[in-house]
Amino acid sequence: MKAKITLLFTFLFIGLNLVSGQTNEEDMATLSIMTEYAKAKNYEAAYKPFMELRQRNPKFNRAIYVYGEKILDDKIEKSTDANKVAYIKDLIKLWDERGTHFASKTPKGEYAAKACQLMHDYKDILNKTDQELYECFDAAYNLDKATFKNPKSLYIYFKLMVALYDGGKKPAKDLFNKYDDVAEKIEDEVKLASEKLNKLIEKEDAGTALTSKEKKYKKYYSQVLTAYDKVSGSIDSELGERANCENLIPLYQKDFEEYKNDAIWLKRAVSRMFYKECTDDPLYERLVKAYDELSPSADTKVFVAGILMKKGKTSEAEGYFNEAYDLEEDSFKKSKLAYRIGTILKKKGRYGQARGYFRNALKLNPSNGRPHLAIAAMYASSANSCGDTTFNKRAVYWLAADEARKAARVDPTLQKSAAQSAASYLAKAPSKADIFSAANSGQVIKIGCWIGSSVTVPKV
Structure with missing residues (x-):
């Protein structure tokens, strides 16, 4: 009797394995058909094997969902409104299924946002x-x-x-x-x-x-x-x-007492008033002081320094700028801080100090071209005061153009505007005729004042 039972279980085990093997072979064949059609962008033909595999074995392979998204996208694009709604809902359902069966490969925020975006894109037919x-x-x-x-x-x-x-x-x-x-x-x-x-x-700058x-x-x-x-x-x-200031000031005045011990609220309020140039209102100084007292940081020191600069306390403000820069340890934030400080100093006409901070910003974040453009603008605005002859004054624009070109090279977000700036500066620099008349082709010109640099006259 015992031997019969053992034999029965052996047959059952072998039978189940045979069924499982056949199922896997069938699923693999269906997956292969779906994939080949989808790779060829024949999404209409890929739809049937996709749906078969999705219903039969949704855990079989993540490709069901990768290609399934493309297949349903195609259905949505080519369908009339009535069918389009059904396919939109099915694509959202597919993303939910992917999250269930392949959770580690389906970031929740990303796919939830994709569903919202899809509904937004078709908000009219979805009402x-x-x-x-x-x-x-x-x-x-x-x-x-x-x-x-x-x-x-x-x-x-x-x-x-x-x-x-x-x-x-x-x-x-x-x-x-x-x-x-x-x-x-x-x-x-x-x-x-x-x-x-x-x-x-x-790596590129190092010559590799x-x-x-x-x-x-x-x-x-x-x-x-x-x-x-x-x-x-x-x-x-x-x-x-x-x-604008007309909306911000009353709002922050009303909320100040409630949020004066909330560092995040203070940071956001101060930052927004600063960037919207609402800094002349007494509320701004009140917010800055509260922020600095509650949560002193590199950020707060810059805001305090800005107030001191407005009051004409320049040397005291510079001390705060230096303290702020030294306090920040994160390279990216330190770069942003250096750029902010440089911008404040630039507005005050303190170009030499501003350039120092802009250069620090570039060392810490070389892919940000804005400091290059700021330096270029300062060079250009100083052309008349940093040259001893008309030719040498206009030669400063070569320096400005060079800085603008650097911005275009390193910063993908500024390529067009930086190239336009460089072209504008070059148009103001000496022409070939000017170089020929001055007989200084290829010579090095020293630029004085705060710039303290030199530029080589192009050869003609």
Whole structure:
């Protein structure tokens, strides 16, 4: 009897293995058919094996979801409105299934945002309101902020908030807070991409050629930075005059007592008033003092220094600038800080000191071309006071053009504008006829005053 039972179990085990093997072979064959059609972009033919495998064995291979997304995208694009809605809903369902069966390969924030973006793209045929779409994006953002980083989705997320504010459905406080959320997220992503791009730029500057793989990475990081730069400008445009001093000052006056012990609120309030040039109002100084007392940092010292500069206490302000720069340890933040300090000093006409901070900013973040453009602008504005002859004064524009070209070379977000600046400066520099008349082709000209540099006259 015992031997019969053992034999029965042996047959059952072999039978199950045979069935399992046949199933795997069938799934592999279906996957292969789907993949070949999808790779050839014959999505119509790929649809049937995709749906069969998705229903029969959804855990079989992640390719079901990778190619399935493309297959359903094609269906959405080519369908009439009635069928389009069904395929849109099915694609969202597919992303949910991917999250269930391949959770580690399906970042929650990224895929939740993709679903919201899809609904936004087809909001008319789906009858989605701005309120519903905003709530969708907001839930995705709060679910997993780290992977909610698609530039377009970040922009739409904020644009929807603006629409709700304009419609009287969101208060100004929520609008400004959401602007800060999105702006800070963009800055985080820019920092990550910049740090990776900087390593490649430093390698090139050292005279080492990039590998083919590194060139692809350089192109990718450049594209990432360009995308975020565009989005950053777009959310600033969306906010526009809604964040003018007339709106900000009463809001912060009203909320100050409630939030005066909230460092994040103080930081955002001070920063927004600073960048919107609301610094003449007494509230600004009150906010800066509260921020510095509650959470002293490199950031607060720069704001304090700015107030001292306005009061004419230049030497005291410079001490705060130096303290701020020394306090910051993060290279990316230190670079931004150096650029901010340089910008403040530039506005005050302290060009020599400003250039020092701009150069520090470049050392810490070489892929940011804005310091180069700032130095170029200072050179150009000093042309009349830093040359001893008309020719030498105009020669300063060669220095300015050279700085602008550097910005175009290192910063993918500034290539067009930096090239235009360089061309503008060159147009003001001595012409070939001027060089011929001065008979100084190829000579080195020393530029005095704060510039303290030299420039070689082009050979003609």
